[in-house]
Amino acid sequence: MDTQKISDLFKTVDSNAALQVVTIILIAWLIVFLSQRLLPRLANLLHSKQRLYTLALIPLIRLVVVIVALVMLVPIFIEPTLKNMVAALGALGLAIGFAIKDYVSSLIAGVVAIHEMPYRPGDWVTIDGVYGEVTHIGLRTVELVTPDDTVVAMPHEKIWQHAVLNANNGGPSLMCVAEFFLTPESDGLVVKEALEQIALTSPYLQIHKPVVVTVNDEPWGTRYRLKAYPVDPRQQFKFITDLSLRGKQRLLDLKIEFAKVETAKVN
Amino acid sequence: MDKNLWRWIELNEYETPSVPTTMLAKRWWQKMLQTLRPSRVEVSTANSAEEEPKGVEFKFDEQPLLDSLNTLLDQQNQDDPRVTWLVLAPASPAWSVIRKWANQNGWQPVSMPQRDSLLTSSSVDELNIPSEPWVVDDLSHGFVRHPLGIRWLQNFLRKTLQTPQSPGLVICGSWLYYYLEKTHGGLNRQALTLRPFDTESMVTSRIAVSRAHAKRLVAVSEGHPGIAAAYRNAFAVAAEQTEIVLEMPQVPTAHGETSTFVIYALLLHGGLSTFLLGEVLNSIAPNLIEHSLNLLRSHGIVRYQDDQWSVTELGYPAAKQFLAQRDFNWTSC
Incomplete structure (x- = not known):
């Protein structure tokens, strides 16, 4: 394809067309900017499902705005005939293949993420070993805030190779686990009842969900896992702390011994 | 007076009476305003709960309620050792009437x-169920939401x-x-x-x-x-009055999480002392x-009386809505 043929693809852009382009881009940018600023603020004033649904609107609005803007912009530059579109897409494919492959891979993964929803704003996810709350889904990256308040920008393309572990999957139910390591001689039924009482009396408990205690025998003793759900996923760390502290205190009051594991010394 | 005014129904048949759309829209708008202005702390209806009632105070006639209990419980003769649970909303006039009925x-x-x-770590008190007809006049007295305070109640349920x-x-x-x-596998x-009272019953x-x-x-009390x-006693209304305003106190959204826990604990226990709440x-x-x-008290949602914190009658609808809005273990009854 020679230079003449490529230049024939494009229309002549006069001042009127340039004004249209600027207007479309400005309006699209304004809508995206406002949705990204206002909706998270509104969402943080809401609770439970309302919060999650409001947050989920943000990437959806941006995707719709970008598609509409592109549909309006392309005919300004290119006469949308079959021949022109094939030629333009071919040139675009070549550029993507050589120069901006990874970037475009993330963009496409971003679109797939909005459609398949492996994560939504407000979800608690683990991607590539990083656990945190999804606070923003951008065009190229998803922003996670870890429990230590560190913001991690994770490229969407991670979803091609890595499993996404989603703890609440768009809803307010997020299971929390508090672990207790006890000697094997402990009375299992007494421990189980005491731990259930601890969960049932926690102010953070979502009473619509079950409280479960599971027991595993290990070479060093017995592992008890107290599983329950908080009312709000954002309370998960406070909830686990509450279960752990009160659980330990109750077990100590019941004179139940905790397992002490001595690590082998390596000379 | 209508004999069916006080009628006992199965708990799962309970339905909150419908509220006119205009009133729902007004309530929604107030909620939106409150959501968008969370930091604003008003004391508009602050002490409305503690104000002196205006005009003649309304009191329920106890006799029809006693009659409804007679009808309900006379059917249970002594050979039928069933346990009947009567589930009452806070401030229901039935609390005192049932005690009177059981006594009579x-x-x-x-x-x-x-x-x-209940919170002492020694073993739970022995529970003796009488061999004659018996009554537990407020189950919450045997319960504190605490690992030690839940034991008597669990024993009772067993x-x-x-x-x-x-x-x-x-x-x-x-x-x-x-x-x-919810926590004990369905009481069955x-x-x-x-x-519930509809317009006609009111x-x-x-x-x-x-x-x-x-x-x-009906709209305000559900x-x-x-x-x-x-509400009738707090806001005097003349029979010919068409413009009626029953101002509900609003739960302040500042310290939302703590307020949620406090309100829920008070409703669950039917009031608590400062020590037990802690x-x-x-x-x-x-x-x-x-x-x-203190914040909730200044807004008329809770009161401190006889060494007990409890949710006020006027504050109850707002407190319930506040918990429902947060999906916080609330009940429609």
Whole structure:
């Protein structure tokens, strides 16, 4: 394809067309900017499902705005005939293949993420070993805030190779686990009842969900896992702390011994 | 007076009376305004709960309620050792009437431990179910949401699950019943509650002075006669009045999480002392609880009376909405 043929693809852009382009881009940018600023603020004033649904609107609005803007912009530059579109897409494919492959891979993964929803704003996810709350889904990256308040920008393309572990999957139910390591001689039924009482009396408990205690025998003793759900996923760390502290205190009051594991010394 | 005014229904038949769309829209708009202005702390209706009632105070006629209990419980003869649960909303006039009825009919009260003593680490008090008809006149007195405070109640549930020798009556707050139902695998017991009041019942019972007044009372109280009566006593309305404003206190959204825990704990226990509230919410800093209580009191949502914190009758609808908005273990009854 020679230079003449490529230049024939494009229309002549006069001042009127340039004004249209600027207007479309400005309006699209304004809508995206406002949705990204206002909706998270509104969402943080809401609770439970309302919060999650409001947050989920943000990437959806941006995707719709970008598609509409592109549909309006392309005919300004290119006469949308079959021949022109094939030629333009071919040139675009070549550029993507050589120069901006990874970037475009993330963009496409971003679109797939909005459609398949492996994560939504407000979800608690683990991607590539990083656990945190999804606070923003951008065009190229998803922003996670870890429990230590560190913001991690994770490229969407991670979803091609890595499993996404989603703890609440768009809803307010997020299971929390508090672990207790006890000697094997402990009375299992007494421990189980005491731990259930601890969960049932926690102010953070979502009473619509079950409280479960599971027991595993290990070479060093017995592992008890107290599983329950908080009312709000954002309370998960406070909830686990509450279960752990009160659980330990109750077990100590019941004179139940905790397992002490001595690590082998390596000379 | 309509004999069907006080009718006991199965708990699962309970339906909140419908509220006119205009009133729902107004309530939604107020909620939106409050959501968008969370930091604003107003004391508009601050002490409305503690104001002197205006005009003649409305009091329920106890006799029809006593008659409804006779009809309900006379059907249970002594050979039928069923345990009947009567689930009551806060401020329901039935609380005191059932006690009176049980006393008049010689139903023996089950001895219950002192709430404070529930938290001692010694073993739980022996529970003796009388061999004659018996009554637990407020189950929440045997419960504190604390690992030690839940033992008596669990013991009671286990004992009454086995068929007792004589019929029993358990009076339980709606919030506690809902909590027990969800956390103890479905109580699967005969549980009854009072039918909610609709516009007609508000007029018949003379809580409302006119139909317009009755509609407002149904909307604000969601059909709870005790709450409606409190609103009637707090806001004087003339029979010919068409423009009726029943101003509900608003729960302040500042310290939302602590306020949620405090309100829920008070509703669940039907009121708590400062000490027990601290024990129930021992993972929350005491100064936060104190600050939240003072804030809620200044807005007329809670009161401190006889060494007990409790949710006010006027504040109850707002408190319930506040919990429902947060999807916080709330009950419609």
